Amino acid sequence: MEYIISVYLENPIGQTMGIMWLLSIIWAFLQEEDGAVKKILVVSNFFWLFHFISMGLLVWVCIKIIGIARLLLSFKYHKNIKIFYGVIFLTIITGILTFEDSVSLFPITASIMATYAFFFLEKAKLRLVLLLCSSCWLHYHYVHDSIGWIITEIILHVTHIITIYKIMSHEGDLENYIEKVKSIFHKTPNIDYGRYLAIIDTIHRKKHKNIFLHIKEKIWYNRNNNKHF
Numbered sequence: 001m002e003y004i005i006s007v008y009l010e011n012p013i014g015q016t017m018g019i020m021w022l023l024s025i026i027w028a029f030l031q032e033e034d035g036a037v038k039k040i041l042v043v044s045n046f047f048w049l050f051h052f053i054s055m056g057l058l059v060w061v062c063i064k065i066i067g068i069a070r071l072l073l074s075f076k077y078h079k080n081i082k083i084f085y086g087v088i089f090l091t092i093i094t095g096i097l098t099f100e101d102s103v104s105l106f107p108i109t110a111s112i113m114a115t116y117a118f119f120f121l122e123k124a125k126l127r128l129v130l131l132l133c134s135s136c137w138l139h140y141h142y143v144h145d146s147i148g149w150i151i152t153e154i155i156l157h158v159t160h161i162i163t164i165y166k167i168m169s170h171e172g173d174l175e176n177y178i179e180k181v182k183s184i185f186h187k188t189p190n191i192d193y194g195r196y197l198a199i200i201d202t203i204h205r206k207k208h209k210n211i212f213l214h215i216k217e218k219i220w221y222n223r224n225n226n227k228h229f
Contacts, residue, residue, distance in 0.1 A: 011054055013050075013054050014051050014054030017050045017051035018051045020047040021045075021047040021051060022152060022155075024040060024044035024047060025041065025044045026159050027040055028040035028041045029127070029156060029159045029160055031163070032163065034122050034123065034126060035075075037126075038074065038118065041071055042071050042072065045071065049061060049064040049065065049068070052064060059097075063098070066087075066090055066091065069090075070087050070091075070114075070115055071118060073087060074115075074119050077119075079119060080119070083119075084115065084119045087115050088112060091108070092112075095111065103139075103140055103143045103144070106137070106140040109136050110133040110134075110137055111133075113132060113133050113136075114129070114133045117129035123167050124164050124167045127163050127167065128164060130160060131157065131160040134157055134160060135157070137153050138150065138153040138157070141153060
């Protein structure tokens with residue numbers, strides 16, 4: 001506890017911005033309305049931006065500026081493929097410039113998926129992709145032994161799951177999905193017994209016909225060779 005207090009007192013403004021970011025992003029992901037999510041995320045990213053400025057982490061400042069621009073552009077140019085590709089290009093360039101090792105592919109992938117989600121997806125689908133993004137970040141922080149970030153991503157995972165459940169419950173999608181899953185496991189095979197019997201009968205007829213032809217050929221052979229059958 002003393003260590004946490006001492007770290008906080010070293011940079012109270014920066015740490016406060018970090019705490020505000022966490023609280024605001026949890027609040028954002030609990031929203032069911034897509035517009036509210038994006039608006040709160042913009043505010044949340046500004047908290048994060050000021051946090052990195054106070055910490056002197058200029059690379060992350062640039063990343064957060066791109067993140068804010070991505071959200072604002074997805075508001076005005078929703079489903080605009082050209083603007084989407086432009087943001088993707090900036091995301092990839094930023095990823096290349098900040099690339100450290102193969103694990104860096106996970107946050108780059110998360111950023112690309114988030115960009116696609118904000119530009120083209122809505123409701124539960126949007127949250128499902130953001131959940132996958134959070135999973136990418138969770139793996140990244142796990143590899144780098146960042147306990148604080150691991151806890152943060154677990155909290156965000158729970159938040160996403162709660163919101164997805166709420167959205168699907170309110171829209172009736174959850175019940176439909178459960179029914180579809182049940183139907184897969186409890187589906188009774190629809191057998192056309194009439195067709196089945198017809199196939200069996202055809203097989204038997206062909207079998208008997210082949211036997212008859214065989215006998216006929218044998219009789220014909222024996223007659224031609226003056227043999228008794």
